[in-house]
Amino acid sequence: MAARAPELLVPKSPAEAVRAFGTGTGVTVLAGGTIVMPELVAGRLAPRKVLMLGHAKLGGVTRAKGIVSIGAMTPIEALVDGDEPLAIAARHVADVEIRGQATVGGNLCSGPGEESPRGDLQAPLIALGARAVSVGRTGKATQPVEEFVRTGRGRLLLSVEYDDVPRAAGYAVSRRPHSHHYTVLAVAAVRSADGTRVAVTGAGPVGLRATSVEKALAAGKSVEEAAALVLRDVGRTLRDDALASAWYRGRVLPTITAQALARLEETS
Numbered sequence: 001m002a003a004r005a006p007e008l009l010v011p012k013s014p015a016e017a018v019r020a021f022g023t024g025t026g027v028t029v030l031a032g033g034t035i036v037m038p039e040l041v042a043g044r045l046a047p048r049k050v051l052m053l054g055h056a057k058l059g060g061v062t063r064a065k066g067i068v069s070i071g072a073m074t075p076i077e078a079l080v081d082g083d084e085p086l087a088i089a090a091r092h093v094a095d096v097e098i099r100g101q102a103t104v105g106g107n108l109c110s111g112p113g114e115e116s117p118r119g120d121l122q123a124p125l126i127a128l129g130a131r132a133v134s135v136g137r138t139g140k141a142t143q144p145v146e147e148f149v150r151t152g153r154g155r156l157l158l159s160v161e162y163d164d165v166p167r168a169a170g171y172a173v174s175r176r177p178h179s180h181h182y183t184v185l186a187v188a189a190v191r192s193a194d195g196t197r198v199a200v201t202g203a204g205p206v207g208l209r210a211t212s213v214e215k216a217l218a219a220g221k222s223v224e225e226a227a228a229l230v231l232r233d234v235g236r237t238l239r240d241d242a243l244a245s246a247w248y249r250g251r252v253l254p255t256i257t258a259q260a261l262a263r264l265e266e267t268s
Helices: 014-021 036-041 086-091 096-101 104-109 122-127 145-151 211-218 223-228 230-234 246-267
Strands: 007-009 027-030 049-052 061-064 067-071 131-136 139-144 156-163 168-176 182-192 195-201
Touching: 014 027, 014 049, 014 131, 014 156, 027 036, 067 104, 086 122, 086 168, 104 122, 104 145, 104 156, 122 145, 122 168, 122 182, 122 195, 131 145, 139 145, 168 246, 182 246, 195 211, 195 230, 195 246, 211 223, 211 230, 211 246, 223 230, 223 246, 230 246
Parallel strands: 007 049, 027 049
Antiparallel strands: 061 067, 067 156, 131 139, 131 156, 168 182, 182 195
16 A cells, blocks of 8 residues: 655745644654655655745844844855854755755754764854754743753754854864765864853764863863863763764764864964
8 A cells, every 4th residue: 555645734934834833743844855855765754744844934044132043944055154163064064965955953953863973063053052942832942952952852943043242163073084074073162251162963862062071161171181071971872873983982072172172272
């Protein structure tokens, strides 16, 4: 028996998108399609409803009243000349064709990949102190990105936002050579008047904040001393995949954390 075709929902505005999503039950969200379409073609995903956001007017980057807001449907390519360390991370997501199609929302909501990490934008957004604006069963909410990537399943991301303030930024990455720039690990660091924030992607299922590193820096520890503490933050989340082993990640992560912090010092 042929599989039943899913119901297609094509909202034309943010309000229509929110209504169509409802509680999110049985809804698969299609943004740029760079992750969802391969899953559909491979038969690993058989949705009942597909919410297609291409016409929902959820894209664009705005600056107003001291806030930078990035719509969930904004292509990753639109970020490559923006604020660091988000811009450098965006420049190295896959290739130019993928960056032109893939979206900020898809990058944050994709979840972990089976063969390689996803969510290259998570670390820089967490380091920037970004907040996710979403809707779901409990209504509209604004929460830190590091919380959203852990708990946001079943919610529709509308935008991310962060404070438009003077800052210094550092970024370091370990990659697998490939035309698509597969990221094994990445560390982003941001210093503003409120202190230093450090975040990691590739060490576990989603990006996370390296609070042990931040506290060490605040206490006056050296870059090397602070970077060595990053393994406390990733805990048992290190894992094997097609790009690298958990052992390799554990060996490399303190080094690239130190590199990100050193680059932060250079731009301060």
